[in-house]
Amino acid sequence: MHTPASSIVLVLFGSFIGSFGAVFLKLGAEHMQGSLARILNNYWLAIGIALYLLSSVFYIMGVAQGQLTVLYPMVSLGYIWAIVWARLFFKEPFTLAKVGGLLMIVFGVALINFGNA
Amino acid sequence: MTSPTALAAPVDTRAAAQRSFLLVFVCTLIGAVAQILVKEGTGHLGAGHITLGDVARHPGLFFNFCISIITNFQLFCGYLLYGVMTFLMALALKGRELSRLFPIIALTYVWVTILSVFLLGEHMNFFRSIGIVFIVGGVSVLGLKK
Numbered sequence: 001m002h003t004p005a006s007s008i009v010l011v012l013f014g015s016f017i018g019s020f021g022a023v024f025l026k027l028g029a030e031h032m033q034g035s036l037a038r039i040l041n042n043y044w045l046a047i048g049i050a051l052y053l054l055s056s057v058f059y060i061m062g063v064a065q066g067q068l069t070v071l072y073p074m075v076s077l078g079y080i081w082a083i084v085w086a087r088l089f090f091k092e093p094f095t096l097a098k099v100g101g102l103l104m105i106v107f108g109v110a111l112i113n114f115g116n117a
Numbered sequence: 118m119t120s121p122t123a124l125a126a127p128v129d130t131r132a133a134a135q136r137s138f139l140l141v142f143v144c145t146l147i148g149a150v151a152q153i154l155v156k157e158g159t160g161h162l163g164a165g166h167i168t169l170g171d172v173a174r175h176p177g178l179f180f181n182f183c184i185s186i187i188t189n190f191q192l193f194c195g196y197l198l199y200g201v202m203t204f205l206m207a208l209a210l211k212g213r214e215l216s217r218l219f220p221i222i223a224l225t226y227v228w229v230t231i232l233s234v235f236l237l238g239e240h241m242n243f244f245r246s247i248g249i250v251f252i253v254g255g256v257s258v259l260g261l262k263k
Contacts, residue, residue, distance in 0.1 A: 006168040013169055056196070057179070058169075060186055064159035065166050068233040069245055072152060073226055076252045079259060097261035104255030108248040115244030 003066030003116050010062030011074045018055035019081035023089055024048030070116045076105050140209035141221050144202045149228030151198035153236055158191030216260030223256035 028045030032038075039045065063071050080102055086092040162185050172179050186192055210218070226249055233239040 004166070006166070006170075009169055057183060057186065060155065060159055060162075060192065061164075061167050061172075061182060063156050064162055064164065067239045068152065068156045068237060069230050069239045069241060072229045072233075073249060073252050076226065076256060079256060083259075095261075095263055097258055097263050101255040101257070101259035101261075104251045104258060106255075108251030108253075108255060111244045111248030111251060115242050115248060 003070040007062045007064075007066040007071060008074055008113070010058050011071050012077060014055040014058035014062060015075050015078035016055075016081055017051055017058065019078050019085060021048045021051035021055060022082055023085050024051060026090065067116075070112055073109060073112050077109055079105060134213070137209040137213055138218070138221065140205055141218050142224070144206045144209065145222060145225040146228060147198055147202040147205070148225050149232055151195045151202065152225075152229050153232050154191050154195030154198065156233075156237065158189045158193075158195055161189060161191065162186070214260075219260035220253075220257035223253040226253055226256075 024044050025048035028042050028048055031042055031044055059075075083092075083094070083098050083102060087094060162182075164182055164185055167178060167182065230241065230245075230249055234241055
């Protein structure tokens with residue numbers, strides 16, 4: 001059974017949106033204060049969760065067709081976006097470990113796509 | 118004068134660290150089972166093959182798809198498990214550095230692959246296996262302090 005490219009695109013799109021979810025959760029965490037009411041009022045967190053839900057709809061659309069052994073590993077590309085956003089929005093530097101890990105992930109994802117062909 | 122909280126703070130940090138490692142490990146197993154449930158659930162959606170282009174052309178498809186997700190039992194269970202996992206993960210990570218636990222979190226890719234083969238009857242091949250090794254290695258390396 002072959003996994004269609006359109007499913008891979010959907011999963012990648014989902015993980016791209018999800019990476020913005022992480023940015024908003026981080027913003028929300030920075031504004032977090034004690035009481036439950038305050039947490040429920042934290043609109044950064046709300047946006048973050050909404051983006052995660054939106055990303056999961058695309059993920060579900062993607063995994064509906066094709067194999068999980070091909071599609072699930074594609075989620076790992078989300079780390080790349082996360083590292084780029086961390087640099088852009090939170091001034092977290094690129095490190096040797098991040099660049100090395102990132103290259104390994106890209107290579108791994110490429111191998112899985114190659115194994116799907 | 119020393120307050121009781123100041124005295125209590127450093128006690129048992131090693132045991133606490135081991136507890137978080139174990140809890141995160143359990144979380145990866147729960148997360149993998151959740152993925153299998155989600156994949157199984159999509160088999161009962163009956164929405165056919167929708168692409169990103171279809172959604173762009175007919176946004177109504179997206180809303181119909183959302184409705185079918187909400188009413189799907191396996192997807193509900195999968196995401197419920199995912200919620201439980203997130204809660205446990207937050208407990209385990211409280212006051213700890215997430216990046217140090219990346220090597221354990223990356224194991225999820227291994228469990229999902231194993232469960233897909235045994236429960237969903239999917240097939241692995243050489244390139245996919247090596248691909249997983251690189252992804253797990255890459256995610257583990259990300260958290261290093263250099």
